[in-house]
Amino acid sequence: MLNTQTIKEYAYSLGFDAARITSAAAFPEAKQVIQERIGRGLMDGLPWFTSERAEISCHPDALLPEAQSIITLALCYLTEQPVEADETKPHGRISRYAWGDDYHDIIKPRLQQFANWLKDYARDEWDQDIETRLFVDTGRMVDRAVAQRAGLGWYGKNTNILTKGWGSWVFLAEIVTNLPLQPDEALKANCGSCEICLHACPTGALPNPYELDSPKCISFLTIELRGSIPLEMRPLMGNLIFGCDICQEVCPVNKVAEKRLGLRDIHGKPIVPLQSIQKRTEQVADSNANKVFRPQIEFQAHPAVGSTPELIPLLSLTEEEFRERFRRSPIKRTKRRGLLRNVCVALGNSKDPQAIPALEKALHDEEALIRGHAAWALGSIGGSSAVQALQEALTTEEDVEVQKEIKYALTMA
Numbered sequence: 201m202l203n204t205q206t207i208k209e210y211a212y213s214l215g216f217d218a219a220r221i222t223s224a225a226a227f228p229e230a231k232q233v234i235q236e237r238i239g240r241g242l243m244d245g246l247p248w249f250t251s252e253r254a255e256i257s258c259h260p261d262a263l264l265p266e267a268q269s270i271i272t273l274a275l276c277y278l279t280e281q282p283v284e285a286d287e288t289k290p291h292g293r294i295s296r297y298a299w300g301d302d303y304h305d306i307i308k309p310r311l312q313q314f315a316n317w318l319k320d321y322a323r324d325e326w327d328q329d330i331e332t333r334l335f336v337d338t339g340r341m342v343d344r345a346v347a348q349r350a351g352l353g354w355y356g357k358n359t360n361i362l363t364k365g366w367g368s369w370v371f372l373a374e375i376v377t378n379l380p381l382q383p384d385e386a387l388k389a390n391c392g393s394c395e396i397c398l399h400a401c402p403t404g405a406l407p408n409p410y411e412l413d414s415p416k417c418i419s420f421l422t423i424e425l426r427g428s429i430p431l432e433m434r435p436l437m438g439n440l441i442f443g444c445d446i447c448q449e450v451c452p453v454n455k456v457a458e459k460r461l462g463l464r465d466i467h468g469k470p471i472v473p474l475q476s477i478q479k480r481t482e483q484v485a486d487s488n489a490n491k492v493f494r495p496q497i498e499f500q501a502h503p504a505v506g507s508t509p510e511l512i513p514l515l516s517l518t519e520e521e522f523r524e525r526f527r528r529s530p531i532k533r534t535k536r537r538g539l540l541r542n543v544c545v546a547l548g549n550s551k552d553p554q555a556i557p558a559l560e561k562a563l564h565d566e567e568a569l570i571r572g573h574a575a576w577a578l579g580s581i582g583g584s585s586a587v588q589a590l591q592e593a594l595t596t597e598e599d600v601e602v603q604k605e606i607k608y609a610l611t612m613a
Protein backbone atom coordinates (compact mmCIF):
# COMPACT_ATOMS: atom_id res chain seq x y z
CA MET A 201 0.00 0.00 0.00
CA LEU A 202 1.29 3.46 -0.94
CA ASN A 203 2.30 5.56 2.05
CA THR A 204 -0.57 8.05 2.32
CA GLN A 205 1.74 10.66 3.84
CA THR A 206 3.57 10.76 0.49
CA ILE A 207 0.25 11.51 -1.24
CA LYS A 208 -0.59 14.27 1.25
CA GLU A 209 2.83 15.85 0.90
CA TYR A 210 2.39 15.89 -2.85
CA ALA A 211 -1.04 17.54 -2.42
CA TYR A 212 0.53 20.30 -0.30
CA SER A 213 3.27 20.80 -2.87
CA LEU A 214 0.55 21.49 -5.44
CA GLY A 215 -0.88 24.20 -3.17
CA PHE A 216 -3.76 22.27 -1.60
CA ASP A 217 -4.21 23.18 2.06
CA ALA A 218 -5.61 19.90 3.35
CA ALA A 219 -5.72 16.33 2.03
CA ARG A 220 -7.38 13.25 3.51
CA ILE A 221 -8.41 9.82 2.32
CA THR A 222 -11.58 7.78 2.58
CA SER A 223 -12.71 4.52 1.06
CA ALA A 224 -14.83 4.47 -2.10
CA ALA A 225 -17.69 2.73 -0.28
CA ALA A 226 -21.18 4.11 -0.93
CA PHE A 227 -22.66 7.06 1.01
CA PRO A 228 -26.08 5.67 2.02
CA GLU A 229 -26.84 8.40 4.60
CA ALA A 230 -26.08 11.21 2.19
CA LYS A 231 -28.25 9.51 -0.41
CA GLN A 232 -31.15 9.25 2.02
CA VAL A 233 -30.81 12.91 3.07
CA ILE A 234 -30.61 14.14 -0.52
CA GLN A 235 -33.62 12.07 -1.67
CA GLU A 236 -35.62 13.33 1.29
CA ARG A 237 -34.69 16.96 0.55
CA ILE A 238 -35.58 16.62 -3.11
CA GLY A 239 -38.93 15.17 -1.99
CA ARG A 240 -39.60 18.13 0.33
CA GLY A 241 -38.84 20.68 -2.39
CA LEU A 242 -35.66 21.94 -0.67
CA MET A 243 -33.67 21.47 -3.89
CA ASP A 244 -36.31 23.04 -6.14
CA GLY A 245 -35.01 25.32 -8.87
CA LEU A 246 -32.00 23.07 -9.60
CA PRO A 247 -33.51 20.88 -12.35
CA TRP A 248 -30.25 18.99 -12.86
CA PHE A 249 -30.20 17.93 -9.20
CA THR A 250 -32.29 14.78 -9.66
CA SER A 251 -32.76 11.57 -7.67
CA GLU A 252 -30.84 9.72 -10.40
CA ARG A 253 -27.93 12.10 -10.00
CA ALA A 254 -27.98 11.58 -6.20
CA GLU A 255 -28.00 7.81 -6.72
CA ILE A 256 -24.84 7.97 -8.85
CA SER A 257 -23.06 10.65 -6.82
CA CYS A 258 -23.39 8.56 -3.66
CA HIS A 259 -21.91 5.45 -5.34
CA PRO A 260 -18.30 6.15 -6.37
CA ASP A 261 -18.12 2.76 -8.12
CA ALA A 262 -20.83 3.98 -10.51
CA LEU A 263 -18.35 6.67 -11.54
CA LEU A 264 -15.24 4.50 -11.63
CA PRO A 265 -15.69 0.71 -11.75
CA GLU A 266 -13.68 -1.00 -9.00
CA ALA A 267 -13.08 2.30 -7.24
CA GLN A 268 -11.22 1.72 -3.96
CA SER A 269 -10.30 5.09 -2.49
CA ILE A 270 -11.08 8.78 -2.63
CA ILE A 271 -8.45 11.45 -2.01
CA THR A 272 -10.30 14.54 -0.82
CA LEU A 273 -8.67 17.93 -1.08
CA ALA A 274 -9.33 21.42 0.22
CA LEU A 275 -8.03 24.67 -1.20
CA CYS A 276 -8.41 27.75 1.00
CA TYR A 277 -9.58 30.90 -0.78
CA LEU A 278 -9.13 33.43 2.00
CA THR A 279 -7.43 36.59 0.75
CA GLU A 280 -7.38 40.21 1.84
CA GLN A 281 -10.56 42.16 1.15
CA PRO A 282 -9.91 45.48 -0.61
CA VAL A 283 -10.93 48.50 1.48
CA GLU A 284 -14.16 49.97 0.12
CA ALA A 285 -13.63 53.19 -1.86
CA ASP A 286 -16.16 56.07 -2.06
CA GLU A 287 -18.80 55.07 0.45
CA THR A 288 -21.15 57.79 -0.85
CA LYS A 289 -22.05 55.66 -3.87
CA PRO A 290 -24.20 52.51 -3.68
CA HIS A 291 -22.06 49.38 -3.68
CA GLY A 292 -22.89 45.72 -4.21
CA ARG A 293 -21.36 42.72 -2.48
CA ILE A 294 -19.81 39.72 -4.18
CA SER A 295 -19.25 36.51 -2.26
CA ARG A 296 -15.66 35.82 -1.43
CA TYR A 297 -15.23 32.82 -3.66
CA ALA A 298 -15.85 35.00 -6.73
CA TRP A 299 -13.45 37.90 -6.09
CA GLY A 300 -10.74 36.36 -8.21
CA ASP A 301 -10.43 33.75 -10.95
CA ASP A 302 -12.86 30.88 -11.38
CA TYR A 303 -11.83 28.12 -8.98
CA HIS A 304 -12.81 25.38 -11.41
CA ASP A 305 -10.13 26.65 -13.79
CA ILE A 306 -7.55 26.78 -11.00
CA ILE A 307 -8.23 23.41 -9.41
CA LYS A 308 -8.76 21.23 -12.50
CA PRO A 309 -5.17 21.46 -13.87
CA ARG A 310 -3.81 20.72 -10.37
CA LEU A 311 -6.03 17.66 -10.10
CA GLN A 312 -4.83 16.52 -13.51
CA GLN A 313 -1.21 16.97 -12.48
CA PHE A 314 -1.92 15.07 -9.26
CA ALA A 315 -3.53 12.18 -11.17
CA ASN A 316 -0.60 12.00 -13.60
CA TRP A 317 1.86 11.87 -10.70
CA LEU A 318 -0.18 9.11 -9.01
CA LYS A 319 -0.29 7.07 -12.21
CA ASP A 320 3.46 7.44 -12.80
CA TYR A 321 4.15 6.50 -9.18
CA ALA A 322 2.03 3.33 -9.42
CA ARG A 323 3.67 2.37 -12.70
CA ASP A 324 7.23 2.97 -11.45
CA GLU A 325 6.77 1.37 -8.01
CA TRP A 326 4.52 -1.61 -8.77
CA ASP A 327 4.37 -1.79 -12.51
CA GLN A 328 0.61 -1.23 -12.20
CA ASP A 329 -1.71 0.90 -14.33
CA ILE A 330 -4.27 2.68 -12.17
CA GLU A 331 -7.45 4.58 -13.03
CA THR A 332 -8.54 7.95 -11.65
CA ARG A 333 -11.55 10.25 -11.94
CA LEU A 334 -11.35 13.88 -10.97
CA PHE A 335 -14.09 16.00 -9.40
CA VAL A 336 -14.54 19.59 -8.42
CA ASP A 337 -18.04 20.92 -7.76
CA THR A 338 -19.72 20.26 -11.08
CA GLY A 339 -19.13 16.50 -11.19
CA ARG A 340 -21.59 13.93 -9.87
CA MET A 341 -19.97 13.61 -6.48
CA VAL A 342 -21.10 14.50 -2.95
CA ASP A 343 -18.11 16.72 -2.17
CA ARG A 344 -19.16 17.50 1.40
CA ALA A 345 -20.09 13.94 2.39
CA VAL A 346 -16.69 12.71 1.14
CA ALA A 347 -14.84 15.44 3.04
CA GLN A 348 -16.78 14.66 6.22
CA ARG A 349 -16.13 10.90 6.13
CA ALA A 350 -12.42 11.44 5.38
CA GLY A 351 -12.06 13.76 8.37
CA LEU A 352 -11.14 16.75 6.21
CA GLY A 353 -13.70 18.69 8.20
CA TRP A 354 -17.08 18.44 9.88
CA TYR A 355 -20.59 19.48 8.87
CA GLY A 356 -21.35 22.99 10.07
CA LYS A 357 -24.98 23.74 10.87
CA ASN A 358 -25.00 26.08 7.86
CA THR A 359 -24.30 22.83 5.89
CA ASN A 360 -20.79 23.90 4.88
CA ILE A 361 -17.77 21.76 5.75
CA LEU A 362 -15.68 23.40 8.45
CA THR A 363 -11.98 22.55 8.41
CA LYS A 364 -9.43 22.87 11.15
CA GLY A 365 -7.46 25.99 10.44
CA TRP A 366 -9.28 27.28 7.36
CA GLY A 367 -12.88 27.21 8.56
CA SER A 368 -15.35 26.78 5.72
CA TRP A 369 -13.38 29.09 3.40
CA VAL A 370 -12.26 26.15 1.28
CA PHE A 371 -13.15 24.63 -2.05
CA LEU A 372 -13.46 20.86 -2.11
CA ALA A 373 -12.21 18.48 -4.79
CA GLU A 374 -11.64 14.74 -5.10
CA ILE A 375 -9.65 12.09 -6.91
CA VAL A 376 -11.42 8.74 -7.07
CA THR A 377 -9.06 5.86 -7.79
CA ASN A 378 -8.94 2.07 -7.94
CA LEU A 379 -5.74 2.24 -5.89
CA PRO A 380 -6.29 0.84 -2.36
CA LEU A 381 -5.22 3.42 0.25
CA GLN A 382 -5.37 3.49 4.05
CA PRO A 383 -8.46 5.61 4.93
CA ASP A 384 -8.41 8.41 7.53
CA GLU A 385 -11.01 8.69 10.28
CA ALA A 386 -13.84 11.19 10.52
CA LEU A 387 -13.28 14.03 13.00
CA LYS A 388 -15.08 14.15 16.32
CA ALA A 389 -15.48 17.96 16.15
CA ASN A 390 -18.91 19.57 15.77
CA CYS A 391 -20.63 22.94 16.20
CA GLY A 392 -21.65 22.27 19.80
CA SER A 393 -24.52 24.46 20.94
CA CYS A 394 -23.70 27.33 18.55
CA GLU A 395 -26.52 28.34 16.20
CA ILE A 396 -25.28 31.79 15.13
CA CYS A 397 -25.54 31.08 11.41
CA LEU A 398 -29.16 29.88 11.61
CA HIS A 399 -30.24 33.21 13.10
CA ALA A 400 -28.05 35.32 10.80
CA CYS A 401 -29.52 34.07 7.52
CA PRO A 402 -31.62 36.98 6.19
CA THR A 403 -34.04 34.82 4.20
CA GLY A 404 -34.69 31.95 6.60
CA ALA A 405 -32.92 29.54 4.25
CA LEU A 406 -31.53 27.57 7.21
CA PRO A 407 -34.77 26.42 8.86
CA ASN A 408 -33.02 23.69 10.87
CA PRO A 409 -29.41 22.77 11.61
CA TYR A 410 -27.70 21.07 8.63
CA GLU A 411 -30.66 21.85 6.36
CA LEU A 412 -30.66 24.34 3.48
CA ASP A 413 -33.84 25.46 1.76
CA SER A 414 -32.18 26.19 -1.60
CA PRO A 415 -34.99 28.23 -3.23
CA LYS A 416 -34.67 30.72 -0.34
CA CYS A 417 -30.86 30.88 -0.37
CA ILE A 418 -29.44 34.13 -1.78
CA SER A 419 -26.66 32.12 -3.37
CA PHE A 420 -29.30 30.24 -5.37
CA LEU A 421 -31.33 33.39 -6.14
CA THR A 422 -28.35 35.39 -7.41
CA ILE A 423 -26.39 32.64 -9.21
CA GLU A 424 -28.53 29.66 -10.18
CA LEU A 425 -31.99 31.15 -10.71
CA ARG A 426 -32.42 32.03 -14.37
CA GLY A 427 -35.75 33.90 -14.23
CA SER A 428 -37.43 36.46 -12.06
CA ILE A 429 -36.54 36.74 -8.37
CA PRO A 430 -39.66 36.20 -6.22
CA LEU A 431 -41.03 39.56 -5.01
CA GLU A 432 -41.00 38.57 -1.35
CA MET A 433 -37.29 37.64 -1.48
CA ARG A 434 -36.03 40.87 -3.09
CA PRO A 435 -36.11 43.13 0.00
CA LEU A 436 -34.25 40.46 1.99
CA MET A 437 -31.29 40.34 -0.38
CA GLY A 438 -29.70 43.65 0.64
CA ASN A 439 -26.81 44.53 -1.66
CA LEU A 440 -25.74 40.95 -2.47
CA ILE A 441 -25.31 40.66 -6.22
CA PHE A 442 -23.47 37.33 -6.58
CA GLY A 443 -23.61 34.60 -3.95
CA CYS A 444 -23.89 35.06 -0.22
CA ASP A 445 -21.42 34.57 2.62
CA ILE A 446 -23.46 35.73 5.59
CA CYS A 447 -23.75 32.32 7.28
CA GLN A 448 -19.99 31.89 6.87
CA GLU A 449 -18.99 35.43 7.86
CA VAL A 450 -20.71 35.12 11.24
CA CYS A 451 -19.18 31.72 11.97
CA PRO A 452 -16.77 31.85 14.93
CA VAL A 453 -14.63 29.06 13.51
CA ASN A 454 -14.14 31.15 10.37
CA LYS A 455 -13.36 34.27 12.34
CA VAL A 456 -10.57 32.46 14.16
CA ALA A 457 -9.17 31.31 10.82
CA GLU A 458 -9.34 34.87 9.42
CA LYS A 459 -7.57 36.26 12.46
CA ARG A 460 -4.90 33.56 12.30
CA LEU A 461 -4.19 34.56 8.72
CA GLY A 462 -3.96 38.23 9.73
CA LEU A 463 -6.83 39.41 7.52
CA ARG A 464 -8.59 42.76 7.88
CA ASP A 465 -12.21 43.73 7.35
CA ILE A 466 -13.62 46.01 4.68
CA HIS A 467 -12.70 49.12 6.69
CA GLY A 468 -9.10 47.95 7.00
CA LYS A 469 -9.52 46.91 10.66
CA PRO A 470 -8.05 43.60 11.90
CA ILE A 471 -10.57 40.79 12.40
CA VAL A 472 -11.11 40.31 16.13
CA PRO A 473 -13.30 37.38 17.14
CA LEU A 474 -15.24 37.69 20.39
CA GLN A 475 -12.97 36.53 23.21
CA SER A 476 -15.46 33.99 24.54
CA ILE A 477 -15.97 32.47 21.11
CA GLN A 478 -12.30 32.52 20.27
CA LYS A 479 -11.53 30.57 23.41
CA ARG A 480 -13.98 27.84 22.45
CA THR A 481 -12.69 27.49 18.92
CA GLU A 482 -8.99 28.30 19.12
CA GLN A 483 -8.00 24.76 20.09
CA VAL A 484 -9.58 23.51 16.91
CA ALA A 485 -7.88 26.09 14.72
CA ASP A 486 -4.52 25.87 16.44
CA SER A 487 -4.09 22.21 15.63
CA ASN A 488 -3.31 23.29 12.09
CA ALA A 489 -1.62 26.55 12.96
CA ASN A 490 1.87 25.39 12.09
CA LYS A 491 0.94 24.90 8.45
CA VAL A 492 2.18 27.85 6.44
CA PHE A 493 -0.54 29.92 4.77
CA ARG A 494 0.14 30.62 1.13
CA PRO A 495 -2.66 32.82 -0.21
CA GLN A 496 -3.55 31.72 -3.71
CA ILE A 497 -2.70 34.63 -5.95
CA GLU A 498 -5.56 33.70 -8.31
CA PHE A 499 -8.18 34.21 -5.58
CA GLN A 500 -7.11 37.77 -4.78
CA ALA A 501 -9.77 40.34 -5.62
CA HIS A 502 -9.45 41.08 -9.31
CA PRO A 503 -9.40 44.87 -9.94
CA ALA A 504 -12.05 44.50 -12.67
CA VAL A 505 -14.36 42.60 -10.32
CA GLY A 506 -13.54 43.60 -6.74
CA SER A 507 -15.50 42.56 -3.68
CA THR A 508 -17.85 45.52 -3.41
CA PRO A 509 -18.23 47.04 -6.90
CA GLU A 510 -20.08 50.28 -7.49
CA LEU A 511 -23.56 49.35 -8.65
CA ILE A 512 -24.62 52.19 -10.97
CA PRO A 513 -21.83 51.70 -13.57
CA LEU A 514 -22.63 47.96 -13.72
CA LEU A 515 -26.08 48.79 -15.09
CA SER A 516 -24.61 50.22 -18.27
CA LEU A 517 -22.48 47.16 -19.14
CA THR A 518 -22.98 45.99 -22.71
CA GLU A 519 -22.90 42.29 -23.58
CA GLU A 520 -19.28 42.58 -24.82
CA GLU A 521 -18.17 44.59 -21.80
CA PHE A 522 -19.75 42.00 -19.50
CA ARG A 523 -17.99 39.16 -21.28
CA GLU A 524 -14.63 40.92 -21.20
CA ARG A 525 -14.87 42.05 -17.58
CA PHE A 526 -15.93 38.67 -16.17
CA ARG A 527 -14.03 36.47 -18.62
CA ARG A 528 -12.03 34.68 -15.91
CA SER A 529 -14.52 35.14 -13.10
CA PRO A 530 -17.22 32.75 -11.79
CA ILE A 531 -19.62 35.66 -12.32
CA LYS A 532 -19.83 34.87 -16.02
CA ARG A 533 -22.22 32.08 -14.98
CA THR A 534 -25.10 34.52 -14.40
CA LYS A 535 -24.68 36.08 -17.84
CA ARG A 536 -25.28 39.81 -18.24
CA ARG A 537 -29.02 39.51 -17.76
CA GLY A 538 -28.68 37.68 -14.43
CA LEU A 539 -26.08 40.05 -13.00
CA LEU A 540 -27.97 43.18 -14.02
CA ARG A 541 -31.18 41.71 -12.58
CA ASN A 542 -29.33 41.33 -9.26
CA VAL A 543 -27.87 44.83 -9.52
CA CYS A 544 -31.39 46.26 -9.94
CA VAL A 545 -32.55 44.50 -6.77
CA ALA A 546 -29.53 45.79 -4.84
CA LEU A 547 -30.16 49.35 -6.08
CA GLY A 548 -33.83 49.06 -5.09
CA ASN A 549 -32.74 48.00 -1.63
CA SER A 550 -30.26 50.89 -1.42
CA LYS A 551 -33.21 53.34 -1.73
CA ASP A 552 -30.64 55.73 -3.16
CA PRO A 553 -32.12 58.32 -5.59
CA GLN A 554 -28.68 58.61 -7.28
CA ALA A 555 -29.63 55.34 -9.01
CA ILE A 556 -32.82 56.67 -10.67
CA PRO A 557 -31.34 57.84 -14.02
CA ALA A 558 -29.51 54.54 -14.58
CA LEU A 559 -32.61 52.56 -13.62
CA GLU A 560 -34.75 54.66 -16.00
CA LYS A 561 -32.39 53.64 -18.77
CA ALA A 562 -32.54 50.00 -17.68
CA LEU A 563 -36.35 50.21 -17.98
CA HIS A 564 -35.69 50.16 -21.73
CA ASP A 565 -33.05 47.40 -21.77
CA GLU A 566 -33.48 44.79 -24.47
CA GLU A 567 -33.84 42.06 -21.81
CA ALA A 568 -37.32 41.84 -20.29
CA LEU A 569 -35.83 40.35 -17.11
CA ILE A 570 -33.76 43.50 -16.56
CA ARG A 571 -36.65 45.86 -17.40
CA GLY A 572 -38.90 44.11 -14.88
CA HIS A 573 -36.36 44.29 -12.05
CA ALA A 574 -35.46 47.90 -12.90
CA ALA A 575 -39.18 48.71 -12.49
CA TRP A 576 -39.19 47.06 -9.07
CA ALA A 577 -36.11 49.04 -8.04
CA LEU A 578 -37.68 52.33 -9.11
CA GLY A 579 -40.83 51.44 -7.16
CA SER A 580 -38.70 50.65 -4.13
CA ILE A 581 -36.79 53.96 -4.31
CA GLY A 582 -39.98 55.91 -5.05
CA GLY A 583 -40.37 59.66 -5.63
CA SER A 584 -41.95 61.66 -8.44
CA SER A 585 -39.30 61.08 -11.12
CA ALA A 586 -39.38 57.31 -10.53
CA VAL A 587 -43.20 57.33 -10.81
CA GLN A 588 -43.06 59.37 -14.01
CA ALA A 589 -40.53 56.99 -15.60
CA LEU A 590 -42.67 53.98 -14.66
CA GLN A 591 -45.85 55.56 -16.07
CA GLU A 592 -44.11 56.40 -19.34
CA ALA A 593 -42.66 52.90 -19.66
CA LEU A 594 -46.10 51.38 -19.14
CA THR A 595 -47.40 53.12 -22.26
CA THR A 596 -44.82 51.42 -24.49
CA GLU A 597 -44.02 48.14 -22.71
CA GLU A 598 -45.25 45.09 -24.65
CA ASP A 599 -44.10 42.23 -22.43
CA VAL A 600 -46.93 41.09 -20.15
CA GLU A 601 -44.63 40.12 -17.26
CA VAL A 602 -42.84 43.46 -17.35
CA GLN A 603 -46.19 45.28 -17.46
CA LYS A 604 -47.13 43.42 -14.27
CA GLU A 605 -43.83 44.45 -12.66
CA ILE A 606 -44.40 48.10 -13.59
CA LYS A 607 -47.94 48.11 -12.23
CA TYR A 608 -46.74 46.53 -9.01
CA ALA A 609 -43.87 49.03 -8.78
CA LEU A 610 -46.35 51.91 -9.13
CA THR A 611 -48.20 50.61 -6.07
CA MET A 612 -44.93 50.71 -4.11
CA ALA A 613 -43.59 54.07 -5.29
Ligand code: B12
Pocket residue numbers: 229230231233234237242246249295296297336337338339340341342343344345355358359360361362368369370371372373410411412413414417419420423424442443444445447
Ligand atom coordinates in the same frame (compact mmCIF):
# COMPACT_ATOMS: atom_id res chain seq x y z
C1 B12 B 1 -26.07 22.36 -5.36
C2 B12 B 1 -25.03 23.16 -4.65
C3 B12 B 1 -25.39 24.42 -4.15
C4 B12 B 1 -26.84 24.92 -4.19
C5 B12 B 1 -27.67 24.17 -3.17
C6 B12 B 1 -26.99 23.90 -1.87
C7 B12 B 1 -27.47 22.66 -1.13
N1 B12 B 1 -28.69 22.58 -0.71
O1 B12 B 1 -26.68 21.77 -0.95
C8 B12 B 1 -26.66 26.44 -3.89
C9 B12 B 1 -26.62 27.19 -5.19
C10 B12 B 1 -27.71 27.10 -3.01
C11 B12 B 1 -25.27 26.45 -3.24
C12 B12 B 1 -24.83 27.48 -2.43
C13 B12 B 1 -23.54 27.55 -1.90
N2 B12 B 1 -22.51 26.76 -2.20
CO1 B12 B 1 -22.71 25.11 -3.20
N3 B12 B 1 -22.76 23.44 -4.02
C14 B12 B 1 -23.70 22.67 -4.52
C15 B12 B 1 -23.18 21.30 -4.98
C16 B12 B 1 -23.04 21.32 -6.51
C17 B12 B 1 -24.02 20.10 -4.53
C18 B12 B 1 -24.38 20.11 -3.03
C19 B12 B 1 -25.30 18.98 -2.63
O2 B12 B 1 -25.08 17.82 -2.96
N4 B12 B 1 -26.35 19.31 -1.90
C20 B12 B 1 -27.34 18.36 -1.40
C21 B12 B 1 -27.36 18.44 0.12
C22 B12 B 1 -28.52 17.67 0.75
O3 B12 B 1 -26.18 17.85 0.53
P1 B12 B 1 -25.21 18.51 1.61
O4 B12 B 1 -25.34 19.96 1.61
O5 B12 B 1 -23.87 17.91 1.47
O6 B12 B 1 -25.95 18.00 2.94
C23 B12 B 1 -25.34 17.19 3.87
C24 B12 B 1 -25.57 17.68 5.30
O7 B12 B 1 -26.76 18.41 5.32
C25 B12 B 1 -25.56 16.39 6.07
N5 B12 B 1 -26.59 16.27 7.06
C26 B12 B 1 -27.89 16.16 6.88
N6 B12 B 1 -28.53 16.02 8.02
C27 B12 B 1 -27.58 16.03 8.98
C28 B12 B 1 -27.68 15.92 10.36
C29 B12 B 1 -26.53 15.94 11.13
C30 B12 B 1 -26.65 15.81 12.60
C31 B12 B 1 -25.25 16.11 10.51
C32 B12 B 1 -24.02 16.17 11.33
C33 B12 B 1 -25.17 16.24 9.10
C34 B12 B 1 -26.34 16.19 8.38
O8 B12 B 1 -25.73 15.29 5.15
C35 B12 B 1 -26.00 15.82 3.87
C36 B12 B 1 -25.50 14.88 2.78
O9 B12 B 1 -24.09 14.84 2.70
C37 B12 B 1 -21.77 21.26 -4.27
C38 B12 B 1 -20.66 20.56 -5.07
C39 B12 B 1 -20.79 19.06 -5.04
N7 B12 B 1 -20.64 18.44 -6.17
O10 B12 B 1 -21.02 18.48 -3.99
C40 B12 B 1 -21.43 22.76 -4.05
C41 B12 B 1 -20.74 23.18 -2.71
C42 B12 B 1 -21.46 22.45 -1.60
N8 B12 B 1 -21.00 24.59 -2.62
C43 B12 B 1 -20.04 25.25 -2.08
C44 B12 B 1 -20.10 26.63 -1.78
C45 B12 B 1 -18.78 27.33 -1.47
C46 B12 B 1 -21.33 27.30 -1.76
C47 B12 B 1 -21.60 28.72 -1.23
C48 B12 B 1 -20.81 29.09 0.03
C49 B12 B 1 -21.34 29.74 -2.37
C50 B12 B 1 -21.63 31.19 -2.01
N9 B12 B 1 -20.73 31.87 -1.32
O11 B12 B 1 -22.65 31.71 -2.38
C51 B12 B 1 -23.13 28.62 -0.93
C52 B12 B 1 -23.38 28.14 0.51
C53 B12 B 1 -24.81 28.01 0.88
C54 B12 B 1 -24.97 27.14 2.12
N10 B12 B 1 -25.23 27.71 3.26
O12 B12 B 1 -24.78 25.92 2.00
C55 B12 B 1 -18.86 24.37 -1.74
C56 B12 B 1 -18.86 24.13 -0.21
C57 B12 B 1 -17.47 24.09 0.41
C58 B12 B 1 -17.58 23.80 1.89
N11 B12 B 1 -16.62 24.31 2.64
O13 B12 B 1 -18.47 23.12 2.35
C59 B12 B 1 -19.17 23.05 -2.61
C60 B12 B 1 -18.72 21.75 -1.98
C61 B12 B 1 -18.44 23.29 -3.96
C62 B12 B 1 -16.96 22.96 -3.88
N12 B12 B 1 -16.52 21.92 -4.57
O14 B12 B 1 -16.17 23.58 -3.21
N13 B12 B 1 -24.57 25.35 -3.55
Ligand code: SF4
Pocket residue numbers: 358400401402403404405406412416417418419444445446447448
Ligand atom coordinates in the same frame (compact mmCIF):
# COMPACT_ATOMS: atom_id res chain seq x y z
S1 SF4 C 1 -25.71 31.65 1.91
FE1 SF4 C 1 -26.88 33.43 2.69
S2 SF4 C 1 -29.01 33.04 2.16
FE2 SF4 C 1 -27.88 31.09 1.89
S3 SF4 C 1 -28.14 30.03 3.84
FE3 SF4 C 1 -26.24 31.22 4.04
S4 SF4 C 1 -26.90 33.21 4.93
FE4 SF4 C 1 -28.74 32.18 4.17
Ligand code: SF4
Pocket residue numbers: 356357358359391394395396397398447450451452453
Ligand atom coordinates in the same frame (compact mmCIF):
# COMPACT_ATOMS: atom_id res chain seq x y z
S1 SF4 D 1 -21.95 29.65 13.03
FE1 SF4 D 1 -21.86 28.15 14.70
S2 SF4 D 1 -23.44 26.63 14.17
FE2 SF4 D 1 -23.00 27.80 12.31
S3 SF4 D 1 -21.47 26.60 11.24
FE3 SF4 D 1 -20.35 28.11 12.47
S4 SF4 D 1 -19.91 27.05 14.43
FE4 SF4 D 1 -21.49 25.86 13.36
